[in-house]
Every structure is written in C-alpha cells, then in structure tokens.
Amino acid sequence: MLLVSCSAPAASSAARPVIGPDSTVRVAAGPQYMRGGVHQFFWGRHYRRLWAVPVQAPVLNLRTIVPGGLTPTEAGGSFQTKNLRLVGRNGVQYVLRSVDKDATKALPENLRDGPIGRLMKDQTSVINPYGAYIVPALATAAGVYHTNPRLVYVADDPALGTFRKEFANALYLLEERPEGDQSAVRSFGRSARVESSRKVFTTLAFNPAARVDARQYLRARLFDMWLGDWSRREDQWRWASFPGAGGATVYRAIPRDRDHAFFKFDDGLLTHIIGWVKSNYQSFHEHIRLRDVEGLNRAARPLDKSLLVYLTAADFRQVADSMRLSLSDQVIKSALTVWPKEVYALAGAEFDRNLRGRRDQLPAVAARFYELLAHEIEIPGTDQPERFIIGPAGPGQLRVQVFSLRAGRPDSLINQRTFNPGETRSVKLFGLGGNDVFELRGLPDQQFEVGIYDGAGQDLVELFAAPGEAAHPTNVMVYDSGDGNTLRVAKPIKTQAYVPAATEFDAAGWLLRHRLY
Known part of the structure; x- marks a missing residue:
C-alpha cells in the first residue's frame, strides 16, 4: 500500500516508486485545503476534512481497464476541471475528470498566483470531492439518467503518452462519456444516439417534430435541487434520443458533471455574507430555503422556461410526490455506503440527515419552482x-x-x-x-x-x-x-x-x- 499526497511536488520519474498493474494507493485528494481555525472562521470549514483524509483508490491501468485497453485522445475540461478523453478499441469513449479543481483558470493570468488566485483555489474546498460517487445509486432510485463515475488514481503511466506530464499522479473519476451510441448503457436509457445540448436545441428550434420529454426533464431538475446542484447550465446535459410516434424524435435528459452537488459555502463569516449576495451559491443543508429556490435554479432558468412550459401544477406535484416516495431512507443509507469508509465516517451521518430532510421537502420545492416559472x-x-x-x-x-x-x-x-x-x-x-x-x-x-x-x-x-x-x-x-x-x-x-x-x-x-x- 502506497501513501501519496496529491499536493506534493512531482519527483523525477526515476525517483517515483513503481506501481504494479493491480495496485491500490492511499491518497488524500487535497490536503492543502486543510487550514487553521482563524482562516476557517472567516473562509469556511467547507469539506476541508474530506479533502485531507487519505482514502484507498485503485490505480488505473489503461491497458487492462477494458478489453483492448483505453487510449488517451484529447484533453479538455471547464474552467475548474481537467478532463482527459479516452477511447476503447470498440470505439466507446470514456473520460477522466479530475477530483481536484482549479477555478483560477477563469482569472487573468496576472491574478492567478496572487492573493485573489490563492483564495479562489482555497475555495475549491466548498466541493465535496467524493460527492459524484454516491449519485448513481440515488439517481437510479429517482428514475434519473446518470453517469457511473469510478474513483481511480492515475500514476505516472507511459500509456498516457503526450498527456503524461499534465495528468499523472492524481485522483480522477472515470466514467462513460455520454455521446453517440450508448445502447449498451442502461443508465443512459440504452439510447442508440446520445447528443449534445447544442445539437439537440438546434434540432428543437428547426424541427417541430422533435421534443423533449418534459416530465422526465422535470424529474432530473428536482433531483438537482435535492442534491443542491445549482450549476445546471446547458453544457451540463446530454440527451438520449428515442423514436416517437409519427416519426417524431423524443429526447430525455442525461445530467452530467456533479461538481457543484452538495455545495457547502456559508459556514464561514465572509462566505456567509457572500452567500446572501450571491443567492445561487446555495449550501447543502437539511432544509432547502423556499425563498431561495429562484437562486438555486438561476443557471438553468433558460432551459427550464423552454422545456417545462407546457407542464401544469399537477404535473409538478405528481413528479415530486413520486420522487419523494422512491427515495426511501434505505435507498439513501445504501447509497452512502459506497463511499470510502474514511469519508463515510466523517460525513455519512450528516448526509443521511440532510438527504432525508430535503427529500421530504420535494413537494413544497416543486410547488415553488412551478410558481416561479408560471x-x-x-x-x-x-x-x-x-x-x-x-x-x-x-x-x-x-x-x-x-x-x-x-x-x-x-x-x-x-x-x-x-x-x-x-x-x-x-x-x-x-x-x-x-x-x-x-x-x-x-x-x-x-x-x-x-x-x-x-x-x-x-x-x-x-x-x-x-x-x-x-x-x-x-x-x-x-x-x-x-x-x-x-x-x-x-x-x-x-x-x-x-x-x-x-x-x-x-x-x-x-x-x-x-x-x-
């Protein structure tokens, strides 16, 4: 077993220990986020303890993870997350998404290494590094499509090729890339054609025979609110397509990128003040503030106004009641047990309490959501x-x-x-x-x-x-x-x-x- 600190400076490849093809490591996702009491008083406790605790993760072997192996093809990502696209011999695509984030990429270069940049980097601790890991079991119970992330450690593997320097020696989530033919993936509805938001909305705007399954999209949006995921802009979605009646095409939503689920921001003096001004920065507590449902959904408002325009108050009520009943106490408890035991010991009880409390609010949240849109x-x-x-x-x-x-x-x-x-x-x-x-x-x-x-x-x-x-x-x-x-x-x-x-x-x-x- 190898203990690794992701924040440590990289050693030369000759000095690094050899990691076998079936190895595991114990690694802390971000020990640099553990700060002193005064800093936490002003800038929040957030999920610093989760970032600092070492957990066990399997070492990714690109040659054996799937039959024929995976080949890195393209680096990408948002302003926070590093992504590496991988392709199997059969053409199926996967993506590695960095557990650690770096929001300073959104800043001008001259500010990234200064006080503002360091503070932005420190606020990565508002994200639960293992939050996406528990979503699949909850989404399955809720009837929401989902990716299936696996926690892996990427070593200094020559199979990374030209991406070796940028992506080696860090924790990632490995998941299917929701694009193209996904007829073998149950959690994408076994759709033979999964498309981007750009392509789907272009089709919707030009072709009246195409439509989105509005009730299924509403179910996904209520699920977002339950998780406290406030960053649901258009690029956070992919769409499974299916043949409909009379030659129509029906699209169903596939949420992706759960970086902002379970967001915890308002537990510091200064971050609490910022949270009152930035009402979209909603923290994951036991109760959802009904007065702030608008802020929680601000990023997705253009989507919601377009895709939910024909649903009635009864539709909202029925979907919310159905979800509330499907997300039982046992479903929540079982989903949390997939966490590494060290993470569960620190956060399991809190998440169990918060998820149950927020679940019971779903009908009231749906009613307020409908009121705002109507x-x-x-x-x-x-x-x-x-x-x-x-x-x-x-x-x-x-x-x-x-x-x-x-x-x-x-x-x-x-x-x-x-x-x-x-x-x-x-x-x-x-x-x-x-x-x-x-x-x-x-x-x-x-x-x-x-x-x-x-x-x-x-x-x-x-x-x-x-x-x-x-x-x-x-x-x-x-x-x-x-x-x-x-x-x-x-x-x-x-x-x-x-x-x-x-x-x-x-x-x-x-x-x-x-x-x-």
Whole structure:
C-alpha cells in the first residue's frame, strides 16, 4: 500500500516508486485545503476534512481497464476541471475528470498566483470531492439518467503518452462519456444516439417534430435541487434520443458533471455574507430555503422556461410526490455506503440527515419552482411554419395551442396549455422563422398580458371575435417587425412597430438564450 499526497511536488520519474498493474494507493485528494481555525472562521470549514483524509483508490491501468485497453485522445475540461478523453478499441469513449479543481483558470493570468488566485483555489474546498460517487445509486432510485463515475488514481503511466506530464499522479473519476451510441448503457436509457445540448436545441428550434420529454426533464431538475446542484447550465446535459410516434424524435435528459452537488459555502463569516449576495451559491443543508429556490435554479432558468412550459401544477406535484416516495431512507443509507469508509465516517451521518430532510421537502420545492416559472411564460415556435391559436378557455382562463402547418396535410398539434391569472401574469409567443399564423379566437381576459412577436417570415395575425366582443377590454400587443406581415386586428388589440432582438427573431437567435450559438 502506497501513501501519496496529491499536493506534493512531482519527483523525477526515476525517483517515483513503481506501481504494479493491480495496485491500490492511499491518497488524500487535497490536503492543502486543510487550514487553521482563524482562516476557517472567516473562509469556511467547507469539506476541508474530506479533502485531507487519505482514502484507498485503485490505480488505473489503461491497458487492462477494458478489453483492448483505453487510449488517451484529447484533453479538455471547464474552467475548474481537467478532463482527459479516452477511447476503447470498440470505439466507446470514456473520460477522466479530475477530483481536484482549479477555478483560477477563469482569472487573468496576472491574478492567478496572487492573493485573489490563492483564495479562489482555497475555495475549491466548498466541493465535496467524493460527492459524484454516491449519485448513481440515488439517481437510479429517482428514475434519473446518470453517469457511473469510478474513483481511480492515475500514476505516472507511459500509456498516457503526450498527456503524461499534465495528468499523472492524481485522483480522477472515470466514467462513460455520454455521446453517440450508448445502447449498451442502461443508465443512459440504452439510447442508440446520445447528443449534445447544442445539437439537440438546434434540432428543437428547426424541427417541430422533435421534443423533449418534459416530465422526465422535470424529474432530473428536482433531483438537482435535492442534491443542491445549482450549476445546471446547458453544457451540463446530454440527451438520449428515442423514436416517437409519427416519426417524431423524443429526447430525455442525461445530467452530467456533479461538481457543484452538495455545495457547502456559508459556514464561514465572509462566505456567509457572500452567500446572501450571491443567492445561487446555495449550501447543502437539511432544509432547502423556499425563498431561495429562484437562486438555486438561476443557471438553468433558460432551459427550464423552454422545456417545462407546457407542464401544469399537477404535473409538478405528481413528479415530486413520486420522487419523494422512491427515495426511501434505505435507498439513501445504501447509497452512502459506497463511499470510502474514511469519508463515510466523517460525513455519512450528516448526509443521511440532510438527504432525508430535503427529500421530504420535494413537494413544497416543486410547488415553488412551478410558481416561479408560471409567472411569465414564453412559448417559441420553430423556423418552420406554425399556427398559434390563442383564446379564452372558460371564465378568466387563457388557452394557447401550437400546431405545425404541413402543406397538403392537416395541421398537427405540437402542444397546448391553459393558463389562469392566479398563476400567470404574461404570455409571450414567438413565431421565429417560417410564415406563421396567429389566430385570436376571442379576446383574452385583460388580466393577462399577451405579446405576439412575429420574428422572421411573413406572418398573419388575425382576430376572430364575436359581434360586440370588441368592446371588451383586453391586454394584447402585436409586435410587428414590418417585414411583410398581414395584421387583421382591430381595437382593443394594440400593435407596435419594433426591431426584433436577436433572441426573438429566428431559431438561431433563440439558441442565444441558451448560450448555444
């Protein structure tokens, strides 16, 4: 057994001990994060003890880990995590993700080695170095797709080739890379085609026959909140594709990169103050503050507004109740036992308590999440022609239906939803590209602010009102870009000339909302 400190300076390759192909090491992921009491008082205790405790990890043997071995092909990663892509003989891809992080890469070079850089590096201790390790068992119980990380130690292995200097002698998580044909991987839904967010959202914006399984995505998002994972921007997802009815493609979410799950930030004087200002820096406690659900989900808000727009309060309630029941005390306890025994001894009881407390809150969290999303609605079309039908659906209610216009064939309903003013203040419809039709079948209740944005193409906006109905007050505005639209509306509907923003104009512009274009 070899005791290794990851923070120690690298020795020459000749001075390093030889590690056999089936060796294990005892290694501390980040003993440099263990600081004195005064520093911890101001800058937080965080997970410093977990970073400093040595744990046992197998040494990765690239030649034998899978039949035929793995070959390193490409280095990458975010501003914090080092990644190394590996490919097997059969073409299946894996990735090594560094346990230790370095947020200073986001700083200008002249600040990285100074006080600001050292402080940012020290705050890596807000991350649980072994948090991702317990997620698969919890995700399986919750019905959420997931990667399957394994804790490994990468030695100074010649098989690393040109990546040897940068990646040797450190702890990593080894997991399947969710891309391409994953029909052999159950935790990716055995999808024959897993795609990136950029590719999927481009397809959604151009093809009305493609859709995301919204209830499955909601389940994944509630799971994020349960774990306290607040960094769920678009690139943190991959998408399993499946054939749907009538030639449609259905996408289901695969969350990846759990670096910010179980975040612990507010246990120092100064970090506590920062946490009040940066409300997205949510710490993993026994209870989720309902007033801060907005901050917890801020990074994913563009995704959530687009993908959950047609779900109702009942959908949110049903998914939350189902998850609460599936995440039993025994499921939580069993998941925690996969931790190294040293980690479990330090954090097992705390995590068991916090996960059970947060689980019981899921219905209340889902209700608050729905309330935030329902207040202001945005419904996009695609760059193909669509028909939007807007009109009353009973006293005080508003219904929006979106149809795909297909030449020589009946219109095909894409989706619909009924809104009530107790939940929703405004509804904005974006035609994007294509020659779209907006039909107002009666006047919406004046409690709703309805905005119609024509976008690209020559669109038709038409009011069908019963005799005498035009005298009723309403709050509808048609935004006309002046590119050849036909407006058959009259008072009390208002029209306004406008110059469309890039994010309102067409499918490519809509992708800007998701930082994907």
